[in-house]
Amino acid sequence: MANSITVRAAVYRGDGDRLAVEELRLDAPAHGEVRIAVRAAGVCGSDRHVIDGEWNVPMPAVMGHEAAGVVEAVGAGVRELAVGDHVVVAWHQACQRCGECAGGKPWACMRVKSNESRLPDGTTRWQSLDGAEAWPYLAVGAMSEHIVVPDFAAIKIDERVPFDVASLIGCSVGTGYGAVVNNAEVLAGESAVVVGAGGVGLSIISALRLAGATPIIAVDVSEEKLAEAKRLGATHGLIGGPELPAEVAALTAGGADVAFEAIGRIPTMEQLPTLLRPGGRAVFVGLPPEGHPLTLDALLLAYEGKTIIGSNYGGLVPARDFPRVAAAYLAGELPLDELISARIALDEVNEAFDAMRRGERTRSVIVFAPESPASGAES
Template structure:
């Protein structure tokens, strides 16, 4: 094995445009694998990192956090993977030994090992990427907008080699978060009425998973008519233009309120409004990530009606478990991934994808290496 040169999208400082640069990707250490990336989605959270509204654990940052590829080499002690395996890069990997994991709550693992992995640090406290000889930090511990990346073996979840990597790259974040929000946190039940506010990449998958779970009515809310059209294709039964009177429109559809409302934008004022759209005993799930330091002001009386306000850290997923479920849905024809991809482009053209974040007519742009 040897250090590999890799073209990668590097953010030197929030507020500045990220640029394609050459980096060094080091050999995998014990318990690690190096992955030759096949494809990576461009997620809104990457845009938040560029804007400076998402916390970064070190600079410079190699962007990208939803990707898939092929294992190029393995470090000492790796037993679950071998060279040539097709993998999805996972973000939230439970440690398996902390109090939460021991109680069967692996999705809520909050151990130092998990935090270290998400910070892009290996077990020895260093990174496996270098920019001009200095450490570079893979975003969310994976840095998938790079030709190569090195991750812990637990962060590389093997999938069957016949599955399309340019579609399954999206399962690393947008798909698994949306599906997890609906099935793990909201726990959509047959016959439920669901409202989804924000119908981009994650929202579209909340809609898909709610349909799979048997929701009888799925109301999509967005400001872009193109996103509402997209929502209908994924299973929305009703659409509401967010530029109008949303509460009145929801009441016209479901006078008693929705069973579950998903706020997928990350806007605290929208979250407060979303809570009031839930029925007595209903739920509001805050899926979108608000800016660091943002505060939430709401009518506390809304909680008196036994309404629940729930957070959503990445869909409360255990990657190996939830990706297996996603593969089953995909093979059965229930979960559509190809339709999420509106554009495939080269790494050098990734600026187009960033410029359209939040305003495109489709769910995701995918960089294909």
């Protein structure tokens, strides 16, 4: 296709749990699309679900879905963005037309194509060098030097936000913030528990501190991660296990007002309602493997009036919430720099996933050189 470019990207072809950094062709943006020079891309647990064989996606897959960068080309019909704009990419690319979208709930859109790694028209802008189609994970493909996304999925933010921080707003930080503000609607003075002190869990803790929750109890199996959670606002840190409900009850006079699961493990999701006081809210933020049902005490839930809340993308309205998170960061209210434990090159992506599997690091971020130009342009 005219004006296509060659890019380096991390690609999963279904062979074991390794990604290959290879060259692909990326077509020019079509009507209503923009091409972004990626400056930073987060390494997220959702990507690991794919490469560990727990979720199925079209392959070959251009991995990654947390991206921030600079708009470098716009397709016909794009009005709100211009070349040079700094943007964060939203991976849940709602259809913009259904009742849920019109009602201000784009996260509830069931006509979304991005969950199938397809752009809104059902196609892809990616090909292998031999011409075979490739598919950007969640219609982003963030682990690439350049990407093409719908214009409504590229949210302009303040240029003062560093790209490594901005990339996390598109998933882990935005999801954690939204789970607190949009899903749980946490009030000042409410008690909270966060199970899992990885990137999303720490984002939840930061948002809870901003909301004025107290106490804020972090739960993990890593003392190192619990120490990080306390630095970001947790008042207590507990090691997870069967005794956790009693320990939480002792710290909260009978149970927390709200509890968040930020791992996606069936045992911790099943335990979550037991950490609550009567009338409390359990928020499922972590995403488990496909096809794993939960076993819950339904009578106890009903009798004690506890609520289960599913958090899809933190109930975010990206055009509204991404700039709010960026503003809170610039005001010093969300210390998002502290969530990043490693800044890496694209060629180090497999090592980042290995560290994640070992329970190390809070968030690895791939940083792309700003001077990397688009290459291989065709006339």
